[in-house]
Amino acid sequence: MEKKKFDLNSVIGFILIFGILIWIMYQNKPSEAEVAAEKAKKELVDKQEAQANVDAEKAAVVTEETAPAGDSVQLAKMQKSLGGFAYSATLPSAKNEFTTIENDLVKLKIANKGGYIVEVLLKKYERFRKDSGELVELIKDNNSNLNIQLNTTDNRTLNTKDLFFEPTLTKSGEDQVLTMRLKAGANEFLEYRYVLSPNDYMIGFDVRSQRLNKVLNTTKPLDLKWDLKSFRNEKSISYENRYAEIYFEYEDGKIDYAGVGNHGEETPEKVSFVAFKQHFFSSILITDKPFETSNLESTSLVHDEKIDTVYTKQFQANLPLAFSNGEVDYKMHWYFGPTDYKTLKHYDKNLEKIVSLGWGIFGWINKFLFIPIFGLISTYFPLGIAIIVFTILVKLAMAPITYKSYLSQAKMKVLRPEIAELNEKYKKDAMKKQQETMKLYNKAGVNPMAGCVPALIQMPFLYAAFNFFPSAMQLRQKGFLWADDLSSFDAVVQLPFTIPVYGDHISLFPILAAVAIFFYMKMTTGDQQMAAPQQEGMPDMAKMMKIMIYISPIMMLLFFNNYGSGLSLYYFISNVITIGIMYVIKYKIVDSDKIHAQIQENKKKEPKKQGKFQRRLQEVMEQQEAAKAKDKK
Numbered sequence: 112m113e114k115k116k117f118d119l120n121s122v123i124g125f126i127l128i129f130g131i132l133i134w135i136m137y138q139n140k141p142s143e144a145e146v147a148a149e150k151a152k153k154e155l156v157d158k159q160e161a162q163a164n165v166d167a168e169k170a171a172v173v174t175e176e177t178a179p180a181g182d183s184v185q186l187a188k189m190q191k192s193l194g195g196f197a198y199s200a201t202l203p204s205a206k207n208e209f210t211t212i213e214n215d216l217v218k219l220k221i222a223n224k225g226g227y228i229v230e231v232l233l234k235k236y237e238r239f240r241k242d243s244g245e246l247v248e249l250i251k252d253n254n255s256n257l258n259i260q261l262n263t264t265d266n267r268t269l270n271t272k273d274l275f276f277e278p279t280l281t282k283s284g285e286d287q288v289l290t291m292r293l294k295a296g297a298n299e300f301l302e303y304r305y306v307l308s309p310n311d312y313m314i315g316f317d318v319r320s321q322r323l324n325k326v327l328n329t330t331k332p333l334d335l336k337w338d339l340k341s342f343r344n345e346k347s348i349s350y351e352n353r354y355a356e357i358y359f360e361y362e363d364g365k366i367d368y369a370g371v372g373n374h375g376e377e378t379p380e381k382v383s384f385v386a387f388k389q390h391f392f393s394s395i396l397i398t399d400k401p402f403e404t405s406n407l408e409s410t411s412l413v414h415d416e417k418i419d420t421v422y423t424k425q426f427q428a429n430l431p432l433a434f435s436n437g438e439v440d441y442k443m444h445w446y447f448g449p450t451d452y453k454t455l456k457h458y459d460k461n462l463e464k465i466v467s468l469g470w471g472i473f474g475w476i477n478k479f480l481f482i483p484i485f486g487l488i489s490t491y492f493p494l495g496i497a498i499i500v501f502t503i504l505v506k507l508a509m510a511p512i513t514y515k516s517y518l519s520q521a522k523m524k525v526l527r528p529e530i531a532e533l534n535e536k537y538k539k540d541a542m543k544k545q546q547e548t549m550k551l552y553n554k555a556g557v558n559p560m561a562g563c564v565p566a567l568i569q570m571p572f573l574y575a576a577f578n579f580f581p582s583a584m585q586l587r588q589k590g591f592l593w594a595d596d597l598s599s600f601d602a603v604v605q606l607p608f609t610i611p612v613y614g615d616h617i618s619l620f621p622i623l624a625a626v627a628i629f630f631y632m633k634m635t636t637g638d639q640q641m642a643a644p645q646q647e648g649m650p651d652m653a654k655m656m657k658i659m660i661y662i663s664p665i666m667m668l669l670f671f672n673n674y675g676s677g678l679s680l681y682y683f684i685s686n687v688i689t690i691g692i693m694y695v696i697k698y699k700i701v702d703s704d705k706i707h708a709q710i711q712e713n714k715k716k717e718p719k720k721q722g723k724f725q726r727r728l729q730e731v732m733e734q735q736e737a738a739k740a741k742d743k744k
Contacts, residue, residue, distance in 0.1 A: 194267050195295035195326040196274055202294065205275035212280070212287045212307045217447055219307065219314065226276035226291035226303045227257035231447045233392070238344045240596060241588040247344050249394055249447050254422070255339040259301070259318075259432065262328040276303065285309050295326045301439075312448030313458060316396075317441065324437030332403075332431035333439060337396060340412065340422045341389045346599040350673055352413045352423040354390035354581065358465040359407060366464040373411040380404050386465045387426040388450060391587055391598070395446035397460055402430040417609075451584035452482055469578035476575040485583070495591025498580075498680050505572065506688040512568050513689065517696050576685075580678040593619060597677035612669050620679035621671035625664035627686035632660045634693060 189197030199205065208223050220230035231250040238245040249255075258272040276291035287307045292300040299322040306315030318335075320327070327333075345351040358368045361379035369375035382405045384397040406429040412422040432439050446462065448454065456463035468477040484504065489497040530548060537544035580586065586597040594601035602616035609615040671679050 192267075193269065193274070194263050194265050195299070196261075196269060196293060198296055198299075199275050199277065199292075199294040202275070202277055204277040210278045210280055210289055212289055212305065214287075214307060214309050214311065216310060216312055217307075217314075219305070219447075221278070221289060221291065221305065223275050223278060223291075225257070225272040225274070226293060227272070228255070228305075228445070229253070231394070233448065236344075236392070236449065237588070239346055241590075247392060248342065249389070249392060250339070251342075254342065255394075256337070258336045260334040260336070261301075262331070262333075263326060264328055271301070295323060299323055299326065312446055312454070314445040314447070316443045316445050318432065318443065319440040320438045329434040329437050332433045335430045335432050336428070337385070337430070338425070338427040339387050339394060341387060341424050341426065343421060343423055344392060345390065346596060347673055348413055348420060348423060349416045350599065350675075351390045352411060354388070354467060355409075355423045356388055357407050357409045357426055357428075358386040358388055359405070360384050360461055360464075361401075361405075364461065366461065368465075369407050369409055375409045377407045378405065379407070382430070384460065384462065385428045385430070386446075386462070387428075388465050389423065391450050391584055392448065393446065393450045393465060395462060395465075396428070396430075397444040397446065397462075399442040403433060405430050449584050450582075452582070453486070454584075467578060467582050469575060472571050473575045473578060476571055477579045481575060481579045485579075486585075489585060493591070494586055494589040494597055494677075495594075495680070498591075498597070498677055499684050502681050502684040503688060505576075506685060506692065509569055509572065510692050513692055514696055514700070517693065576681055577678065580681055581675050583677065586675065586677045591676075591680070594676040594680075597680070598675045600673050601676035601679070614673050616672070618672045618676065618679065620676045620683055621668055621674070624671065624679050624683040624686065625667040627683050627690065628667055629660065629664040631686045631690050631693075632663060634690060 189200045193200060204223055206223060209229070210221050210223075212219050212221070216234055218230070218232040218234065219228055221227065222229045228250060231248065233247040233249065236247040237243045238247055256272055258270050261267075261269040261271065263269065271293060274293050276293045279290045279292070281288045281290070283306070285308065289305040289307075291303040291305070293302075294300040301320050301323060302318070304315070304317040304319075341355055343351060356368050357375070357377075358366065359377070359379055360366055360383040362381045367377065367379065369377040380403060382398075382402040384395055385405070385407060386393050386395040406427075408427045410425045412425055413419045432441055446455075446458075450466060452463050452466045452468075455466065468474045468482075481501075485497065485501050488500050488504075491497075492500055534544060537547060581598075583598070588596050588598070591597055593603060600614075600616065600618045601620050603619045604617040606615045606617065667682070671682075
């Protein structure tokens, strides 16, 4: 092995490097003036820090002027008021800035401060009227807040709406993903995650925490509070406010609502979604894991529609976010869009049940008959024509029932003279008169209840239509004849004053509907009076029906003047068609002479076997008659 030699050049190199270092240190040595300046600066910092400690004890929320990341002095100041979440206040994102995500249907604006949605704009819908130039904005100008109250392990109470989140916008395929993180450290945070897909009103919304079990008090749930003051979007604020309410799903599929009237409050459990419904538009929070409890409140903001013209209702929801293994993790969704049955049903989350279609059989008629039939017709015809075609189909379907009802009235009319004779013969014995009348009905083959049953069958369809048309989103801002919006009133005259109940305008379709109702009742009332002779001890139905001829049209005028013109159009066409059908039945189909001959023929035959009800009624009357005779003895 070769012996290592002494390298003189290396020694000289080390000496030169050492000399250069000594020279650099000497050149950078501070002067006496610089030393004094540094000393003064340190004293100033100490003084500022002491003052910051005093101010921090009074601070409740973070100010907009934050220090750059890594500033230990500012961080110490923030920690006095914010604890672990002071970290987020020193990040570059701690500014009043916003991130926008949008697709072809909706545009969302999310704030760094609070991390929640501060603007929601619907791109396909306009306010008040078609071509108004104002798009529907469900959230704007601080009308909505989303806040989670944070209780920390060091006994602080903080609100997320006052703290700054750090935004990160990415893409996952065609989806836009916005992550908002309220940080207590580099890897310790509360996260809101928004996911917006193309052509969708539904927005993914996840709330989760990471490594905050030492920062937050996890012994009780976080309190999420969502509130919204719903903006007016329709021509009539009172009509819109009537359908603005909170809907919610609870206990595995049950749907209920709160908010009808001036104030409503509910405290359901196991809540799967909360919907702030604004007649034709809704803001809905849906959760995969139900909220264990809730407090939902709705307050009307319309007390005088001449003055209160901006908002309809104040909605508020308090919802607990439970911890699991020291962390919060909720998979949720937002829905901001139209309250359209077909659109909501597409999501398969029971959201379509917030559409007001009526309860029980009325809702079934709308869901399984009216909605699919009208939806099919409206694909081929303009909406006004579609209502007329739809009404014709409904009335034709009801025509056999109308025929049965009128035929029963015609039979009763033929028997009226004989019934009058029985009334006169047994006027002092009501029980005997009733027995003989029932015998006459049975012998003639006439059922006195036959005219009532068809009328009762038609009632659910009338009430179903009353619920269907005000909830039909497709009618909104669609015109027909003089009506520019079938979902609102069709004012043809604007009054310079307001008539109580009626309003400050005159709508034409309710007038036409009222006229049609008047002629229909005028046409049918006479036959009803002839068919139902006056019974002793009973109200005079003839007088009552004469009064109703005038009351019904007046009620139509008063109450439907402010309803949607589509509903008034339906009732107008419905009554016109009914008049036509009744005319054909009365003068072209039913022959009174033939009915009379048939009844006389029935009398010659053996009486029909009585039904159980008729037989039981007959037995009761006979027993009462026997008891009465016994008492006389």
